[in-house]
Amino acid sequence: MFPHFRTRKNKSLKKAYERGILMATQDRVYNFSAGPSMLPLEVLQRAGSEITNYGGSGMSVMEMSHRSKAFQKIFDDTQAKFRALLNIPENYKILFLQGGASTQFSMLPLNMIGKTGKADYVVTGNFSNIAYKEAKKYGEINLAASSADRNHVYIPAQEQLKLSSDASYFHYCANNTIYGTEWQYVPETGNVPLCCDMSSNIMSRPVDVSKYGIIYAGAQKNLAPSGLTIAIVREDLAGFELPYTPLMMSYKTMIEKDSMYNTPPCWCIYILGLVCDWLVDLGGVTEMEKVKANKAKMLYETLDASRLFIAPAEVGSRSDMNVVFRTQSEELDDKFVKEATAAGFTTLKGHRNVGGMRASIYNAMPTEGVEKLCDFIRSFDKNN
Numbered sequence: 001m002f003p004h005f006r007t008r009k010n011k012s013l014k015k016a017y018e019r020g021i022l023m024a025t026q027d028r029v030y031n032f033s034a035g036p037s038m039l040p041l042e043v044l045q046r047a048g049s050e051i052t053n054y055g056g057s058g059m060s061v062m063e064m065s066h067r068s069k070a071f072q073k074i075f076d077d078t079q080a081k082f083r084a085l086l087n088i089p090e091n092y093k094i095l096f097l098q099g100g101a102s103t104q105f106s107m108l109p110l111n112m113i114g115k116t117g118k119a120d121y122v123v124t125g126n127f128s129n130i131a132y133k134e135a136k137k138y139g140e141i142n143l144a145a146s147s148a149d150r151n152h153v154y155i156p157a158q159e160q161l162k163l164s165s166d167a168s169y170f171h172y173c174a175n176n177t178i179y180g181t182e183w184q185y186v187p188e189t190g191n192v193p194l195c196c197d198m199s200s201n202i203m204s205r206p207v208d209v210s211k212y213g214i215i216y217a218g219a220q221k222n223l224a225p226s227g228l229t230i231a232i233v234r235e236d237l238a239g240f241e242l243p244y245t246p247l248m249m250s251y252k253t254m255i256e257k258d259s260m261y262n263t264p265p266c267w268c269i270y271i272l273g274l275v276c277d278w279l280v281d282l283g284g285v286t287e288m289e290k291v292k293a294n295k296a297k298m299l300y301e302t303l304d305a306s307r308l309f310i311a312p313a314e315v316g317s318r319s320d321m322n323v324v325f326r327t328q329s330e331e332l333d334d335k336f337v338k339e340a341t342a343a344g345f346t347t348l349k350g351h352r353n354v355g356g357m358r359a360s361i362y363n364a365m366p367t368e369g370v371e372k373l374c375d376f377i378r379s380f381d382k383n384n
């Protein structure tokens with residue numbers, strides 16, 4: 001019943017995705033949620049087709065022992081596909097964890113701050129601020145830069161970073177989901193390991209992983225359902241956790257047990273594997289970078305050309321994943337969200353910290369969804 005997407009030609013899938021045909025054939029809305037967010041339709045269909053009987057096993061992946069051969073193969077294949085897509089060097093371990101990116105706000109300092117007792121943090125929004133405050137419990141934290149002075153509408157430049165040479169690590173958040181800003185450069189920190197929260201832009205563009213000590217991401221935006229957190233850990237950095245670090249929060253434990261110290265989030269890992277297949281068929285992250293840049297450009301150009309709408313994030317710092325915008329009045333914002341929802345564009349209401357609207361256009365949002373949203377914005381602009 002469902003087409004098996006691995007049997008399709010890469011090009012036709014890519015075209016179908018770009019033209020939004022995959023959406024048009026199904027009774028689905030364009031879901032602009034910031035996360036959990038859209039998953040590729042073909043991934044959902046494939047998972048649906050296998051939900052009661054995975055690969056002839058007579059059971060769902062949800063029902064499978066994580067110690068079974070069948071699941072071990074899913075796990076190993078997913079790890080290998082993830083490594084290949086992001087070109088992750090062999091001296092980095094890929095961990096499939098739980099607890100969300102928020103748990104990494106504690107796990108990171110617990111494992112990393114021991115070296116000098118100090119770390120550098122940049123605050124560019126809500127989540128990097130939570131990470132900064134959490135890290136303060138474990139050591140001396142230097143605020144290397146903050147964009148709070150202008151309500152986080154910009155990303156500090158390299159020259160603005162006040163770096164400490166004795167920091168155990170440097171932490172930043174690559175894409176600020178709530179404020180709609182994204183780092184367009186990789187900070188230069190010399191010998192201090194770079195640690196990065198990539199929850200909301202991982203797999204949307206190539207990353208030179210070798211520049212980083214640790215990368216982590218909650219899966220529920222670009223990768224898989226919520227419940228899975230990925231950590232990419234340079235192996236030599238593990239094993240120096242503070243003595244009171246909970247067993248479950250030690251990178252070393254998880255590396256030694258290949259993420260299976262306890263039961264891992266099996267279903268999410270399986271879906272991640274399908275998402276990786278989908279990305280490979282589209283041409284990988286290099287291709288995805290072009291597609292996502294085009295979608296974001298279309299949307300920002302439409303907003304900038306309008307009379308009513310303002311996109312507050314500064315040019316040069318704007319996120320390609322979360323496009324934040326508003327009108328001059330809250331009533332008009334509400335009207336926009338209401339009418340957009342009725343037209344099939346859902347979850348456009350902005351985060352309560354910022355107000356207005358936010359269109360999260362992660363990897364799985366087809367180009368057609370953004371084109372249609374742009375049409376809707378133009379007609380709303382004309383009629384109000």
Ligand SMILES: Cc1ncc(COP(=O)(O)O)c(C=O)c1O
Nearest residue numbers: 100101102127177197199200218
């Ligand atoms: C950039 C970023 N970091 C961290 C988090 C927190 O993630 P979680 O809910 O997985 O703990 C989020 C959630 O939206 C986020 O967008």
